[in-house]
Amino acid sequence: NAGVTQTPKFRVLKTGQSMTLLCAQDMNHEYMYWYRQDPGMGLRLIHYSVGEGTTAKGEVPDGYNVSRLKKQNFLLGLESAAPSQTSVYFCASSSHEGSYEQYFGPGTRLTVT
Amino acid sequence: AQTVTQSQPEMSVQEAETVTLSCTYDTSENNYYLFWYKQPPSRQMILVIRQEAYKQQNATENRFSVNFQKAAKSFSLKISDSQLGDTAMYFCAFMKYRRSGNTPLVFGKGTRLSVIA
Numbered sequence: 001n002a003g004v005t006q007t008p009k010f011r012v013l014k015t016g017q018s019m020t021l022l023c024a025q026d027m028n029h030e031y032m033y034w035y036r037q038d039p040g041m042g043l044r045l046i047h048y049s050v051g052e053g054t055t056a057k058g059e060v061p062d063g064y065n066v067s068r069l070k071k072q073n074f075l076l077g078l079e080s081a082a083p084s085q086t087s088v089y090f091c092a093s094s095s096h097e098g099s100y101e102q103y104f105g106p107g108t109r110l111t112v113t
Numbered sequence: 114a115q116t117v118t119q120s121q122p123e124m125s126v127q128e129a130e131t132v133t134l135s136c137t138y139d140t141s142e143n144n145y146y147l148f149w150y151k152q153p154p155s156r157q158m159i160l161v162i163r164q165e166a167y168k169q170q171n172a173t174e175n176r177f178s179v180n181f182q183k184a185a186k187s188f189s190l191k192i193s194d195s196q197l198g199d200t201a202m203y204f205c206a207f208m209k210y211r212r213s214g215n216t217p218l219v220f221g222k223g224t225r226l227s228v229i230a
Contacts, residue, residue, distance in 0.1 A: 031215050035218075040222060043218070045218070088156065096214040097214075100146055100163070101160055102215075
């Protein structure tokens with residue numbers, strides 16, 4: 001099992017450009033999450049999904065959109081990137097039962113210039 | 114809304130010694146889960162230990178143990194016999210319990226731990 005994978009691992013964007021971050025999990029998990037990590041801020045929730053076709057806003061959703069068309073994938077989109085979106089982005093997934101542990105991907109470092 | 118506070122931005126400990134990282138949280142929930150995650154320089158988030166609020170017994174995983182004080186809303190992590198590989202950022206996290214399923218994690222800002230040889 002690969003667990004949770006994220007594509008790409010690094011990216012540099014210019015202000016105003018768009019991009020999509022892909023998260024994939026092979027553990028048949030119902031729940032998936034996108035967090036961003038900034039220095040001194042910990043991880044903050046952007047959006048999450050409790051199942052295929054569903055999404056919900058987290059603490060810092062502005063400037064991002066998400067889609068969960070397939071159970072194993074959770075996409076995070078930036079329509080018009082801003083320097084304030086420079087961050088490390090983590091995807092995570094968890095089962096709807098059991099240990100409640102969230103499994104994290106390796107992260108994507110995004111720089112917006 | 115839940116908040117998680119880690120009051121120690123940085124700490125250091127000598128190899129083989131014991132160190133305790135502090136975490137307090139604020140919630141009106143009665144049922145919840147608490148976690149400590151480790152983030153080494155590789156950036157990977159690794160679960161260290163978890164505690165269910167309904168359990169009075171403190172969780173233990175090898176050299177890692179917690180001191181869970183529900184009334185005080187305190188959840189500290191003790192690392193015994195510190196090793197160089199314990200050098201990492203440590204995050205305390207809170208999760209509400211819902212019978213319908215999981216809820217997102219709320220993280221503290223982290224404590225950077227350095228283990229010195």
